[in-house]
Amino acid sequence: MELSHAATLTGAILVVGSAEKKISGGYTSDLLSDVMAHAKTGDALVTIQAHKNTVAVASLVGAPAIFICNNRPIPEDMIEAAAAEDIALLKTALSQFEASGRLWSAFSPS
Amino acid sequence: MTTVPISADKSPGIVLELLYSLKVKDAMTTEVVTASGSATLREIQGIMKEKAITGVPILEYGRLEGIVTIGDIIGALDSGSLDKIARELMSTSLVTIDAEMPLSFAVTYFDRYKYGRFPVLDGTGRLCGIITASDILRRLLIALNEEICRMEKRMAERQAKEEGPLPQVEMSFGTMPHDFSKAGNASQKFKKTLVERGCPPQIARKAAIASYELELNQVIHSSGGIMRMRIFDDSIEIFARDEGPGIPDVGLAMQEGFSTANEWVRSLGFGAGMGLPNAKRVSDDFFIESKMGVGTTIRASIRLDQGENQWN
Structure with missing residues (x-):
């Protein structure tokens, strides 16, 4: 799924990165070690952890995008880190629950 | 040389x-x-x-x-x-x-x-x-020459004994206590090196997870330490040694969910008691030793010569 589509689904704005990036699924967690343990390569990360360590984790597990929920403010150094690591940052007013639900439905149509 | x-x-x-x-x-x-x-x-x-x-x-x-x-x-x-x-x-x-x-x-x-x-x-x-x-x-010149030959021989023997085969790549980094602005940098550089050298993604990912968890463990809990990553022909080794304070009960620390991290660290998404178990899970060999007042030494290795872990 292209990020532009995922952004539309979640009402997210693209803070940094390309809207043409593709994601193949998602993982939702605010525990970075949990993300390390369970997120798959290609997953979008759905979280409220708006700091640069989240970028490091995303880069290490091969997550191409991070959705920051609840409109949490994103610090400048996180944006810079994401740009440097070529990871897209998106910001949505939705909670992790809602954002994940919308993405999950799109990936698993029933 | x-x-x-x-x-x-x-x-x-x-x-x-x-x-x-x-x-x-x-x-x-x-x-x-x-x-x-x-x-x-x-x-x-x-x-x-x-x-x-x-x-x-x-x-x-x-x-x-x-x-x-x-x-x-x-x-x-x-x-x-x-x-x-x-x-x-x-x-x-x-x-x-x-x-x-x-x-x-x-x-x-x-x-x-x-x-x-x-x-x-x-x-x-x-x-x-x-x-x-x-x-x-x-x-004197002859004696000095003999002495140097002996030293070189001893060094070579010691190196062969202590370090085994020479790695293809060796990287090392220092970590600072609670310096979250740089936490993960060492592991990111290490993963990039692996990928650049053609390491298959699933192996690079395991190595990156082990490396990151050990690195974060030092940043969160230790008074600073060193991380050394080495790539051998048949394995990847991540070595972490810190300068204390040490883990009182290593068995407990290896249990998922056990953590001594403070609230501030937890608010950043760390300290969930998953770090060390994560690092162990992705490793083929995992060695941990800790002494109170001295520090903790961890060696995590991923073998490259078996099953799905084939590099080349």
């Missing part, structure tokens, strides 16, 4: 040690060209020219009686007494040195007496050799 650990400051110590351990007999020339007291100075001059030497000990019935030096020859040339015999003109105020003395004695003798050579006597007082400054230098 390994460097030989002789520091410029300390090498004179090695030289001194050699000077004390070597004896005069180890450095002296044993094939001494001698002449009898009845030889003329002209004959002795011929011997000096032929053998390219500057001093000839004079023996009488096998005992050292004097020495004719190049200085004596020059004196004889000057006074026209080249045809006189050695017994009449030789230097008899001899300074000799005992063959069993340490070489350091010979060095002091050269300093004290300003002679170019010293006859060397054995325990019975018989001439058994002659020693010059260049004999000492030559012997």
